[in-house]
Amino acid sequence: MLSKRVIPCLDVRNGQLTKGVKFKGNLDIGDPVKMARRYYEQGADEIVFYDITASAEKRGIFLDVVERVAMNIFIPFSVGGGISTVADMRAVLRAGAEKISVNSAAVTNPHLISEGAEAFGSQAIVVGMDVKQTAVSAQIPSGYEIVIQGGRKRMGMDAIAWAVCCEQLGAGEICVNSIDADGTKEGYELNLTRTIADSVRIPVIASGGAGSPAHMLDALTKGRASAALIASIVHYGEYSISEIKDFLSAGGCKVRPLTDAAVAP
Amino acid sequence: MLSILDYEAGNQTSVLHALQHLGIPGQVTARASDLFASSGIIFPGVGAAGQAMRELTNSGLARVLGDLVALGKPLLGICLGCQILLEQSEEGNVETLGLVNGSSKRFSNDLRDENDRLISIPHMGWNGLRLKRRNPLFKGVSPLAEFYFVHSYYVEPDPDLVLAYTRHGLEFCSVYGRDGLWALQFHPEKSGPAGLTILRNFYKYCRQAKFGDRTC
Numbered sequence: 001m002l003s004k005r006v007i008p009c010l011d012v013r014n015g016q017l018t019k020g021v022k023f024k025g026n027l028d029i030g031d032p033v034k035m036a037r038r039y040y041e042q043g044a045d046e047i048v049f050y051d052i053t054a055s056a057e058k059r060g061i062f063l064d065v066v067e068r069v070a071m072n073i074f075i076p077f078s079v080g081g082g083i084s085t086v087a088d089m090r091a092v093l094r095a096g097a098e099k100i101s102v103n104s105a106a107v108t109n110p111h112l113i114s115e116g117a118e119a120f121g122s123q124a125i126v127v128g129m130d131v132k133q134t135a136v137s138a139q140i141p142s143g144y145e146i147v148i149q150g151g152r153k154r155m156g157m158d159a160i161a162w163a164v165c166c167e168q169l170g171a172g173e174i175c176v177n178s179i180d181a182d183g184t185k186e187g188y189e190l191n192l193t194r195t196i197a198d199s200v201r202i203p204v205i206a207s208g209g210a211g212s213p214a215h216m217l218d219a220l221t222k223g224r225a226s227a228a229l230i231a232s233i234v235h236y237g238e239y240s241i242s243e244i245k246d247f248l249s250a251g252g253c254k255v256r257p258l259t260d261a262a263v264a265p
Numbered sequence: 266m267l268s269i270l271d272y273e274a275g276n277q278t279s280v281l282h283a284l285q286h287l288g289i290p291g292q293v294t295a296r297a298s299d300l301f302a303s304s305g306i307i308f309p310g311v312g313a314a315g316q317a318m319r320e321l322t323n324s325g326l327a328r329v330l331g332d333l334v335a336l337g338k339p340l341l342g343i344c345l346g347c348q349i350l351l352e353q354s355e356e357g358n359v360e361t362l363g364l365v366n367g368s369s370k371r372f373s374n375d376l377r378d379e380n381d382r383l384i385s386i387p388h389m390g391w392n393g394l395r396l397k398r399r400n401p402l403f404k405g406v407s408p409l410a411e412f413y414f415v416h417s418y419y420v421e422p423d424p425d426l427v428l429a430y431t432r433h434g435l436e437f438c439s440v441y442g443r444d445g446l447w448a449l450q451f452h453p454e455k456s457g458p459a460g461l462t463i464l465r466n467f468y469k470y471c472r473q474a475k476f477g478d479r480t481c
Contacts, residue, residue, distance in 0.1 A: 001378060001379055001392065001393075001432055001433070002385075002388070002389075002390040002391065002392050002433065003390065003391040003392065003393075003411055005390060005391065040457070043457075045390075045391055070278070070279065070282055071282050071285070071286070072286075074282075074283055074286065074454060074455060074456070074457055074458075074460060074461055075413065075455055075456070075457050076413060076455050096278060096279065096282070098415075098455065121311075121312070122387070123387050123389050123415045172387070172389065173389075201383055201385055202385055203385055203389070203390070226385075226390070256391040256411040257407075257409050257410075257411070259406075259407035259409050259410045259458075259459060
């Protein structure tokens with residue numbers, strides 16, 4: 001039986017780490033390769049990197065980070081942010097990532113998902129979606145709407161319908177980020193996570209709102225997510241990945257145990 | 266020196282990075298002379314079986330692999346490499362290398378997990394093993410260790426060769442082999458410390474196979 005995954009998420013700008021709260025007031029906290037290495041050694045099951053570099057000309061710096069990460073951690077990792085073509089996908093996969101994550105570019109051009117799945121296989125394509133709660137309407141029957149640009153732009157699309165569409169187009173996983181919960185540290189949006197997990201067969205990653213290991217346990221059990229994305233609760237040393245896994249395991253959630261020490265040459 | 270087989274269906278770079286991290290000399294190569302001269306071969310693979318077989322046949326590597334195995338050169342198949350060492354694959358119904366008896370089958374869509382939920386295909390993520398037999402590859406690896414899998418097809422080799430099983434809707438063979446010829450359905454290069462230990466054990470076996478006689 002597959003283990004539930006614990007996935008730290010690192011935002012990278014100009015080759016350096018940042019962590020934003022509600023996408024505002026980001027502050028630098030260090031070297032992404034060192035941080036990734038630390039999470040790898042603590043037992044992270046996967047790592048996500050988001051490139052939030054604004055300018056396209058600095059893209060090379062980020063690819064260099066991806067290459068150095070690939071040489072230093074021996075677990076899968078995915079890369080998102082600014083990926084809008086199959087050529088972008090190829091560049092990060094060549095640099096050593098296992099998966100790429102598309103978000104707003106897939107909303108405006110859904111064929112990006114099928115083209116990516118065709119070229120690299122579904123297992124390589126994660127669709128990230130930012131979701132905001134809204135009034136139930138004919139257009140948004142679930143009351144969950146797809147948004148882009150950090151929540152500033154509403155797309156008039158129902159999140160559940162979009163998730164089903166992504167699966168049909170060949171997405172291998174869906175990462176559901178609640179804009180309402182993101183940065184609050186008050187817990188994941190469990191109803192949203194569960195509704196999407198029950199609507200598709202591919203794995204769902206819960207994102208946004210983690211403030212404690214108990215929130216993660218809820219997302220992985222009540223929310224039926226396959227994985228939980230975390231950021232600030234580990235970035236500032238509040239919890240280590242191993243402490244989180246001990247908690248999840250004690251709560252009856254199957255996680256990969258840390259059995260072997262990091263193998264040195 | 267370990268050689269990682271270079272063909273258009275591999276994740277050779279990830280495997281090379283893992284060897285480099287372990288301080289194991291390794292090279293990515295498709296030259297027969299390099300392959301014959303190395304102490305062991307790693308045969309990785311991602312993608313579709315048919316495409317990979319075409320690559321191997323057209324490049325002549327299919328034949329070279331057969332010769333290497335016949336000579337007793339230690340070989341480690343990974344993921345798709347594990348599947349195409351067998352005779353046949355349901356993926357495109359292709360004949361594969363036939364170096365080991367058996368075939369690859371697709372996970373059926375109606376399989377359910379322990380909680381009665383339909384399984385996800387591909388089988389992707391971390392899963393454990395039930396070791397059936399001790400073998401040198403797993404020396405020092407905890408029985409609780411988990412490994413990273415990404416595949417939609419699973420292998421059914423000669424039952425005598427099965428070394429470990431894994432559960433995903435059904436119990437399938439996740440490791441098979443005999444001394445000097447092993448195959449892993451998971452990715453040791455992406456399976457953290459436990460996976461790296463397996464790669465190091467393979468290298469140790471290769472060194473002993475090559476130099477062992479002289480030291481005795």
